[in-house]
Amino acid sequence: MTAATRSRLDRLVFLGPATALLMLFYVLPVIVDVAIAFTDMGRNLEVTRVTTENVARIFGGDRRLAQVLTNTLVYVVCTLTLFNVGYALLLALTTTALPDRAGAFFRSVWLLPRMSPSVVYALLWTWVVAPTEYGLLNQIVAGIGMPPLDLKSDAPMLVVVLANGFIGASFGMIIFTSAIRSIPQHLFYAARADGANGLQIVRHVTLPQIRWHLSFVTLYQALSLLVSFEYIWLITDGGPFYDTTVWALYVYQRAFTSGQYAYGAALALVLVAAGIVAALVLWRFFDMRALLQRPRIEVS
């Protein structure tokens, strides 16, 4: 066997399985989605013609999309900034400042929602914000003499952001905790010696040191939120009316609740495109290439 043949065989053996899986589970579904999006496939999965009607409907015919798009932006931006990055960072900073055992205990508590089945977690939220006096929140507000709250009707997006945020914060918390732990201790000692207080240490030592982790979590979680809808579906089902219907849920409802598979596929296509654009913009904004470049020095 020649060296060239050997090299080609090695590539096939080592890269082949991964490439095949990538094609099967990532590329092929997009191709199928594109194909369906340009048909009239309905409830019985029959295709009678090829059409651009679905795309035309997205760009001018569906008046619900403006509200759905706004909901999606509010949902992604609020959940991401307030919880998946903001609150996760706060948890990481506070729990790493605590003694190890206490910090580990609080982090475990925040990981519990992540370990719960989605349906159980959503049911708990449904009970918490139930509009009657049986709801946990209303039992608390009744205890302090306030009238019952109905967050699912009066502030449904807040419920959706809170429910997703409390479960989403754990991912960033773990990443940031490990990042903070890996910061060389002498940097903190030096800052203390220079007279920096706690907030100044966070601002000038911790945050610059975990910059790449912040960038990664922001990018990864933004893309995750863009396509996530299971808790919204389980808690509000996108309502009342369309008040909490985000794009991904709208895709699901059109395709699988209404049986409009072709229109759902076209909507999903927009989501794929939006995801790619968001990824490229954030990649550029955070200069992720610098994060992934080869180290300039080799430590042996």
Add this chain to the structure above:
Amino acid sequence: MRRPMMAVLATALCGIGLALAPAARGEEIVLKMWARADRSGPLRAGNVVEAAHAVNAWLAAAKTGKTVKVEVFESPAAGFDADALELLKACAVGRCPDLFVASHTWIGEFARSGYAMDLEDFVARHPWAFSDVIPVFWEATKYRGRIHAIPQDSESRMIFYNKDHLRKIGKDEAFIESLPAKVASGEFTAWDFSKLAQEVVQKGAAQFGLLHRPNVGPDYIMTFAAFGVRLLDDGTGKLALPKKELGAALSWIEWNAKNGVTPRNNTQMSWDEIQTAFKQEKAFAYHHGVWTLPEFQLGDAKGATWPKDRDGYFKKIGWILMPAAERGGKPTNLSHPIVYVINPKSPNADLAALFVAQVTLPYYNTKHAVSSAHTAILNGQASMPAYRDTWYLQEATKLLPWSTFQPAHPDFARYNQLLYKALQGVETGRLSVPQALEFLEEEASRELKDQFLVIG
């Protein structure tokens, strides 16, 4: 070495022998059935499974050497609409069962797609099974004028009202007991009912005036029908939006939400919250169906105890039809028949149809009716001892003359989702009535295309 090999060989031969044994005894025909896992009707499939005993006894007596086994796939779908969509997908990829259970509103879609057998001639050929079916139910099984399914059950929907609340606000017994008759005659209207419910709430007898279902379904179609809404245009066979009538119905819903009769967040409440509120007497009225009596109204459930006997129950709770919109108008009831459908492409289609004929007999259907609190599909069932002794079914049967049905149009399920959204929009204050009508017109025109028309 040789002994273990012999043991393995012997075991393998025994296994093959056991596997082939039924074939050696005779041919086994497996009938595949699809039925939604539904605690309100396990015998929809259970009866077909049981019918196999009788069929196998006949086959054995005739020495055919054949047996029939019914295999049931219980779909975990949340409702009949979701179930129908799953079934359509299964059929599209060649996994269609021999027979299945469906809501009558989906017959059109199944027939159009070639998954529902034309049973017109079959029904005519088997009067021993079908001649006693209450004629009105055949109307709910037709697609393009021909029978494409067999009625499996029927039901009666009503507004339950709490008589104790009326006593608390000072209404006399004569008024309380006369309500059902006044509603039936059209003397007591939907607006009269709203004013009464408002009075109950304002005088502090109940927290809520009227609660209704929190998801897509048939109950509000019954409400719309009382306002003269006809969702199917008889002339063209298309789904219709009668703007004037539907506007009136939505105005009634809006008035109820604005005046404390129905909570604005009714559609955000869970079934459990709604039913518990009614059972614990925090709600004056509740719009649903007769099967909720054994489900939670009678006896201990939802944190309260109500009488189980007829007289005790009716001393506390009364039933009325959905009152007419105007004095002298027609009140409504709504039946949502579930049906058996035969897959015409199945090699066992004829056998499946005979199984359905068998389970249409009073013995089987009465077992389902009594155990699930659904009303009869056969005239003769009223005299079956088990049915006769179930007092709430007897009472519910009296409401059937006012029955209406949802349109059996292939696109009705999608239209119904839009109707529910419009209702929710109005009730929660997100939409005014004109905006809701505009929403419906725009969405339905776009989605249902030439199968939809606007009236008025």
